[in-house]
Amino acid sequence: MLASFIAFLDGTVINVALPAITREVGGGISTQQWVVDAYLITLGAIILLAGSLSDAFGRKRVLFWGLVGFLVASLLCAVAPSAAFLIGARALQGVAGALLVPSSLALILSTFSGAAQARAIGSWTAWTSTAFIAGPLIGGLLVDLASWRLVFAINVLPIAVTLVLLARLPADRPADAGARVDVLGAVLGVVGLGLPVFALIEQPNFGWASPVIFVPAIVGVVSFVAFILHERRPPQPMMPLSLFHVRNFSVGNVATTFFYGALSIGSFVLAVFLQQVGGYSATLAGLALLPVTIFSILLSTLFGRLAGVHGPRLFMCVGPLVSAAGFFLMLRISDEVNYWSEVFPGVVVFGLGLTITVAPLTSAILGAIDSSRAGIASAVNNAVSRVAGLVAIAALSFV
Template sequence: MAAVITPDPRRWWALGALVASMLTLGFDMTILNVALPTMAEELGATTGEQQWMADAYVVVFAALMLPAGLLGDRFGRRLMLVTGLGVFLAGSVAGALAPDVTWVVAARAVMGVGGALVMPLALSVLPSLFGPEERSKAIGVMSAASALGMPLGPILGGWLLDHFWWGSVFLVNVPMVAIGITACLFLLPETRDPASPKVDTVATALITAGLGALVYAIIEAPTRGWGDPVVAGFLAGAVVLLAGLVLRERRAPRPMLDMELLGHRGFLVNGLTATLVTFVLAGLLFLLPPYLQAVLGHDALGTGLRLLPMMGGLMVAARGAQPVVARFGPRAVVSCGLVVLAFAAFLGSRTTVDSGYGFTALWLTITGIGFGFAVVPAMDGALAALPADRAGSGSGLLMTLRQVGSAIGIALLGSLLASAYRDRLDVTGLPARAADTAGESVVAAHLVAERTGAPGLAASANSAYVHGMGVVLLVCGVAALVAALIAGAFLPGGRTAPDDGDGTPAMAEPDADVRQ
C-alpha cells in the first residue's frame, strides 16, 4: 500500500531549488550554440570541433541518464542530485578556464555527467514532496522552467559575449548551481527505492562507447571520407557495441534499458516522432548562429534575439497543443505538425545570401509552430501508451531516445553542412594552408579574408554556407514528411489508453519509495 505523504511546509521552497537546477540545464541546451562562432574565432575551432563541443555534453548525457536515475534510487536521490550539481559545477568552471578546444570538449563531457544525474533525479524527488493533488502542478512548474531556459539561453549567452569573454557562458552556471546545491541540502528530504534494478556497468559502457563511436564516425566523415578505414572502423564498432547492448538488455531479467517497451506501437511511433523532432531542432540550433553572425553580420546578443521567433512559435504551439488534440485527436495533430515542420524546412531551404532576416524570421516562426504541435502530443502519446507500472522506465527510455536524436542531429546535419560548404567554397589563389583554414568553417573563412585580403573569399564563404544550410533544410523537410506519413499510418486515431500489453487497463503498482 502506498505510503501517505504528509505535506512538507518547505515543499514549495524545495521546488524552487529544483527549478533553479532545471533552468540551468535548460540554459545549457542552447547557450553554447550562440557562443560557438565566437569560440571558433578565438580558439580556431573547425566545424568538426564545434560539433564535438556541442555533442560531448549530449552524448554523455544520453548514455548516462538511465544509470544515473538508478544510482539515485539505490543510494539516495538527494545525495546523487547534489553530486550531479557538483559535477556540473566543476565542469562549468573547467569550461570557463579551458585554454583550448580539447579542454572545452572534456569540460562539456563532465557537464554531461552532471546533467545526466540532475535531470531524472530532479523529477523523481517530486513524489516525496507533493501529494497526487499537487504533483501535476509541480511537474508543470518544472517543465516550464526547463522550457524557459531554451529561449533565454541564446539571449543570456549573447549578452554575456557582448560584455565578457566566451568563458562567461560557462561561468554563469556557477551561482545558479551553488544556490541549487545549498537549497537541496537544506530543503529536500532523502528518498530511495530499494526495489529498483542495479546499475548495469557493462550496458552503460556499451551505450557510451557505441554512441561515442557513432558520433565520431559521422563528424569525421566529411573530412576523411565515408570509405576511410578509421571512419568505417568506428561505424562498424558502433554497430557491434549497440547490437551487444540490445542483446544484453533483452536477456537481462531486470533490464536497465527496457527494450520490450518498443513493442507498444503507440510508444514506438510517438517516441520515434519525438526523437526525429529533437534531431531536427538540435541540427538547426547548431547551424543557425553562424548564419546569423557570420553571414548576416549580427552580434552575439542580436543572434540570440533573432532565434526567438522559433522559440516563441514552439512555446505557443506547445501551450495550445492539448486543446487541439482533444478536438481532433493526436494522430491528426502530430501528422499536421510534422507537415508544417516540413513546409518550414522547404521554405527555409530557399534562403539566399540576400534574403535578409525578415524571410528567416518567417520560416523560423513556422518551424517553431510545427515543432510544438508535433513534439508535445507525441511525447504525451508515448507515455499514455504504456502500462502504469512501466511509466518510469518508459519516460527514462523516451528521454534517452530524444538525447540520442539530439546528438546524432548535431553530428549528421553538422557534417552534411560542413561537406556542402567545403565543396562550394572558392579558394582559388589562396595558399594551401589558408585554403584549408577557410574550409574549416565560415567564421574561419572570414578571418582568412581579413588577414589575406583575398578578394571575394568572404562572399564565397557566405554563399557556400547558405547553400549548405539549404541542403540541410531539404534533408530535414524530407525527414519530417516521412515521419508525417508514418504517424498518419500507424498512430491510433483517438487517445491511447495505457494497457498491460493484453488490451486490459493497467493497474498502478504500489509506491516503493522509502523516505528517510
C-alpha cells in the same frame, strides 16, 4: 524544473558561441561539432544509467550529485585553455547533466497524477523548451558583452539556487532500493554512440577508406548491437526493452527521434549561418529565435492541459507538420539574410509547431508508463531526444 532547465540550456547555449570559441582556441567546423556533440554523447548514453540510479538511490540524492558535478564541469569549461580540454570538459558536463533530467522529471511524475500531472508536465516542458530555444539568446548576449567563457560560468548561479531549493525538499525513498546499476550497458552505450559520431564528424578530414574512420565506425556499430543484446539479459537493465512493448511509449519515441533531430540541426545551422554568412553578432543570432521562446513560455502549459483533457494524438499530428512548414519557409534565406522577410516567418511558424508538439508528446510517452518506472522511462525518452540531436549534428559533415 530548474535542474532540467540548466541541463537543456547547456545543450544549445553553446551554439552562438561556437565562432568565438574557434577564433580563440582554434579549429574549424569539426571542432564546433565536437564541442556540441561531446556533451550530447555522454548525456545521451549516461542518462539511461541515471534513470536507474534515480530509481535505486532516490531522486533527490541523484539530483544533488548531478548539480555538484555540473557545477565543477562548467567551471572547467570556463577556464579551458585549448579545444581538446574544452571538449573533454563538455563530455564531463554531459555526464553530470544526465543525472539532472530523469531525476527532476521523475519527481514530478511521482508527485502528480491525471490532469494535474499533464499540467505539471506542461510546465516542465515550458521550462525545458524555453531553455532549449533561449540558449542561443543567452549565449549571444554573454559572448558579445563579455566572453564565451561566461556561457559556462553563468551556470554557477542557477545551480546554487537549485541546491538551496533542493535542500528544502523532504527526503524521498528509492522507488527500487534493490536495483542493480547496469555499468556494462553504460559502457557499451557510450562506445556505441561515441565512435560512430566520431566517424561522422571526422570523415571529411580522412575519408571513409581510412582506418581512422571505418574502424571506429565498425566498432561503434558492433558495440551498439551488443548494447541492445545485453539489455535483453540483465534482470534490471539500463534500458528495459519491455518499455517499448507499450504502444504510446514506442511510437512517441519514434516521433521524438525525428522531431528533436530536426530541432537540433535547425538551431545549430541557423545560429552558425547567421554569424558566419549573414554577419550577425552573437546576440542578434540568438535573438533570431526569440519568437520560439515566447511561444514556449506562453503556450506550453496550455497545450499540456489540452492534451490531458482531449488526448495527445491531434497535437502530435498537427504540431510536427506546422514545425516542418516553418523549416520550409526558412529555405528562402539568402546570403544577405533579411531577417524580417526570410527568417522571422519561418521561426514563428516553427515555434508554434514546437509548442503544440512537445508537452503532449512528453505527456503521452510518460503517461503510458507506471510511476514506479518513471525515472527509467523519462531517461529513455530524454536519451532518444539527445541521441537524435547528436547524430543530426554529426551528420552535417555530409552537407
